[in-house]
Amino acid sequence: MQTDYAELHCLSNFSFLRGASHPEELVARAAELGYRALALTDECSVAGVVRAWEACREHGLKLIVGAEFRFGDERLVVLAASRRGYARLCALITLGRRRAEKGRYRLDWADIDDLEDCLLLYRPGDDPAQARRRARALGERFAGRFWLLLERLLGAGDAERFALQRGLAEELGIPAVCGNAVLMHHPSRQRLQDVLTAIRCGVPVPDAGYRLEANAERHLRSQQKLQRLYGAELMRETVRIAERCNFELGELRYEYPSELVPPGRSAGDWLAERVRDGERRRFPDGTPEAVRKQIEHELKLIARLRYEHYFLTIEDIVRFARDQGILCQGRGSAANSVVCYCLHITEVDPREVSLLFERFISAERNEPPDIDVDFEHERREEVIQYIYRRYGRERAGLAATVISYRLRSALRDVGKALGLDGAYLAWLTGKLDRRAGRAAWLEQLRELGGEAPAPRFQLLLELVEEILGFPRHLSQHVGGFVISAGPLSELVPVENAAMKDRSLIQWNKDDLESLGLLKVDVLALGMLTAVRKTLALLGERRGEPFRIQDIPREDPAVYEMLSRADSVGVFQVESRAQMNMLPRLRPRCYYDLVIEVAIVRPGPIQGDMVHPYLKRRDGLEAVSYPSDEVRQVLGRTLGVPIFQEQVIKLAMVAAGFTAGEADQLRRAMAAWRRSGSIARYQQKLVAGLRERGYSAEFAARICRQIEGFGEYGFPESHAASFALLVYVSAWLKCHEPAAFCCSLLNSQPMGFYSPSQLVQDAQRHGVTIRPVDLNASDWDCTLEPDGALRLGFRLVKGLARQAAGRLVAQRPAPGFVSLAEAQRSVRLARNDWDALAAAGALNSLSGHRYQARWELLAANPELALGEARVAEPEAAWLDAPDEQSDLEEDYRHLGLSLGRHPLALLRERGMLGGCLRADELEHCRPGQLVRVAGVVTNRQRPGTASGVTFVTLEDESGQVNLIVWRDTARLQRQALLGARLLKVAGVLEREGAVIHVVAGRLSDISDQWRALSLRSRDFH
């Protein structure tokens, strides 16, 4: 059915908290109603148009790109008639957005000046005189492309207003057109639309009053209804306008910045030359023939796909970082290439891992080159500012991340809008097991409502389900830059980010990919910071620079250490799950690390690929391949698919997918959470695999694996770069534990472990740690001449960095002799002294914290006006704190303690009756009943292990790994979730070197610590 109508004024939910339908829903509904075209005109935004465009391609509907602007109660709709018009529209949006804080815009009528190649629709407000003035002025300026927009929303006085405005158009000789100010694809969304309004206004729906819409008329209306309200002529005008709009988003072509290529040279030439430069550095003894050939092959491919500029852009950024001494490392499919190795984008040597390089970008796979570059996290900002400097803010912008409603936020906002009590909502949220996935937790929510839920609870359920996935605001992507040849704002509008000096574009990375626009990911990685700092410390000690390349490769001692799961602080493999895997996988070479990094991920785990792989590795199961093609794909992982790339390739060789289909599968995988459109590929995959003789069981596992990749995809091409950092950091930990720990402490916050845990681990490896000391510490932690690690002022909570800097600069070489002298010589703020005292950094001068504070107070400038009293030897009035108080202050003000572990104190006082120490568990036999106790350092409920909670306890000898099954957890929830000190009776389990305690009875013994203080006080 064809309707002679095009909706020209339609807002999606990308007009945040106004529109109540997704762009895809609007497109589908418009197509269903037989509209000729649909204009998506979100308020000062084009953030939703790419999604609409994709949906339009699917439905064969014409999309018009436009935007709505609000001026008081007047509205202006601007539609792009051509590529040039689109550029003008983007520029106008950018102007309005850049003037205002994040999420808002500021424009006035004076800004609406030329708007070349745009069509303008004006809807008057309530003041008729103003309407006449405005319509006349705009009508003259934009003659031939200006319409009066008549909208009948059936509010109070609707028919009268319609007649009045129609008369105005006739009187002024301005053409009129109709529209519906659409906010939803279907009237059934009225409830949600009201809720959105209430959320926007921050009041419950019943209190939103006249800020709500009076009825549900702002939807895509049927032909019949349109005809009745507007008549044929006004409707035909919409079609005429639609026909004048001839801009198609697909026309947008990315143009690379040209300045990277010297004048007179071609990009291909220039890239080849840079690669040759790199070759000379990388292969000083001459490039091996095989490598030479590979380079030629890669360059040819790059030329064919015209990706030269992309590689040059990244090379330029990386070169800047190298010049600044900022450590960086590229990853991604295109990064695993000899070209990238030569351009110093990666350090992965093709001679070591040749098998990775088959996976370089290919012409068949229509995927854009993918290179993410990680930089030291503390210095990434320098790189970002370089990009802004090099290309200007007009040409470089960060991609957006669309922040959408998830369970917690949906429940909170909808609940509040329905007038539910905040505490009640928090309670509800707490009751839900959030890892369970969308369908499951909606089910849980339903159960909480009981058999016959209250009407309001029913509403909550329905509306929460509807609002899930609704965008709330745009935030900056972690580091995805778009750099263009011309002004970026002619390609896509730019707006302000929350962070000062940052701007972002209105599209996210999926949108960019859909349009084939390239982005460069500039990411931050803490481990690079730590590695660079360790290398610097070692270089200092050795008296010559020490670089990553100088680290001996494939050192057996390193693999030995990792196989013992001795990996605290090591990149990527320090988590508890990885620590459990290490002794089972027992890595022996670099490629094993690549697998190690990728195997403890939702994909392989949900696909149940881990055990088969380990079995084959241990020789317990024969390695076999159903066909030679499959051997090609799975050979390097013993016939078990581990990597995302392998699954996609498998779809091609074993399930008959075409290259195009495989590419769609890849994209569906990435967007799985968003669209759920993966199901149809899964069906095809299963059918294809079955046809070719694979078991249904194997096919099902592959499907689950694909879903797992959707949760958190981690391709081989990324794992390969990460594995290198795993090796490097492991080598440093193995051979230079003091320097490594020192650098980790100096790079906080990063990684999986707290400074306290890092320090304890270093102590267990024989490193001497010395306390923060007014007379000995620097801001950073340092290595003392005898190799001991001296904690730095940076660990002192509440101490300003400048204060510490002054202290160090003005400290006499032999140190201060008294606190009074220190106070006289260095002027620090009261807080800074207090922080130092609290951290125990003054203990070497005053004996203990209480005395230090007592002395500091004597010179209290606020109380003793005029000169501070002459320093005299302070009488010791105060008793020293007991061991427990010292420990408490250590943890509170320093985050760690060099004193005894709290558990040692409790044990000594006999308060842990019968509990074994962590290091005693090694001597226990599997199945033995044991009791353990410790500080709870970690609680985890991974989505991949249904219902299990992993808890890590720490005592004076190390860590105890607990497994708490679902039933145990449910019955003892309070102790499990509330305890800081936990005592557990359970059964010891052992798998190789991995020891767990399966928890039986849990007791919260947090009170013991308090009891300890009471008891010890009684001794006085």
Next chain:
Amino acid sequence: MKGLWLYLHFPLLPLEMRSEGRRAPLALLDERGARVRLCNVEAAEQGVQPQMAVATALSLVPELELLTPQPAQEPRYLEGLALWSGRFSARVSLQPPLGLLLEIASMLRYFRGLETLWQELTTQLEQLQLSACIATGQTPLAARLLALDGGFRACDPEQYRARLGQVPTERLGLDERLQSRLRGLGLQRLEQLLALPSAELAHRLGPELTACLDRLTGRLPDPPRYFEPPEVFCGELPLAYEVEQTLALLFPLRRLLAQLEGFLRARHWRALELQLELTQQERNQRLSVGHAAGEQCAEVWLELCRLRFERLTLEQPVIGLRLEATQFRDLERGREDLFSIAPREDTPARLLSRLQTRLGSDALCRLEPCADYRPERGWRRAPLQGRLSSAALQPGARPGWLLEIPQRLPSRQVGSAIELLQGPERIVSGWWDSAPVRRDYYIGRWPDGRRGWLYREAGGDWYLHGWFG
């Protein structure tokens, strides 16, 4: 002469004044109604704690009864107790929010020692079902700190000093900054503070602290401000529950009578007649109970009330009590000295409030607009007090006279006898409550020229909703 002070700390006062002796788990909410402010022993035994979110408390104890706070009432509780304590001391000081300070040195002779006074005090509190921490001290501050720290009674000076020394310094109620300084110096108990030289302390921590310590030890005088009882007795007690049987009124009444007795004893008066008002939903029942010779003792009055209640039928459930006594006789004198105090002159506000009291609080109200598209909800009754809301009037033409119940119109009249002049105005709203509407409104002209406001429901039925003037 050394002073002797007695401090009463009522930790659960706002809850217990409203629990009417019930033994079920109870919790008093905070002002926002989101968290538990206080809970009784029965609730605490099942895990409810102050500060706990209501939802959590309810999930622990589903039958927990929740009391909403009445902050305006709370100062009166303490004043009531001050009246009651008149029997123990003529010098009583209010220590808001939850304490009373009694000077008792001068009373020991009357009570023949602290032991008897203490006995009587605890017996009385038990009868009134009020929990209290009680402590004696040589200074007001010492008594207060000891009471807050759980209570203490000792005559042996050595014991007294030792106990006082054990009190945590937090009890001093110093400002947070000073308190955290003390923590930082490891000064956790009063004895540690008292052992330090005063000058050193003052130099480091300021004179405020040492002054406080001096008040504690009595080096600095610390005279409290004494409570001045009113000229006439008037006690009120809102009930947390509706009471339907007269006998159930006796418990709360006992509290009021205990106050009265304290009031009378402090003045050496007897009351001749009591006016008791039983507050009810719509109107109040009043009754008076007299005693020809005048009486002081609460138990006697309670018995008289019980007798009076026997021939009383409650018209409606009782939600509050109000006890007045205006006629007194001096304890020592005869009948001829009877005097009474005339009620004060009426002000307009008093008139309104009395009208409200007589006619019920719902009988008087104002109208205010209310932002809701549904015409029947576009306005509401508002209480006399308080500001009118600033909600805008409904958009569009609205009739001056809105029918309470829309009147069904025969469909065939619409468009024929009734001419439609304006419309439609579509109102689809109110899905969130029990009265959603889907209507198209029109203005129509009746054959006699009247203009009415009518609407068509989604189903096609027509209704008249109002008349234009």
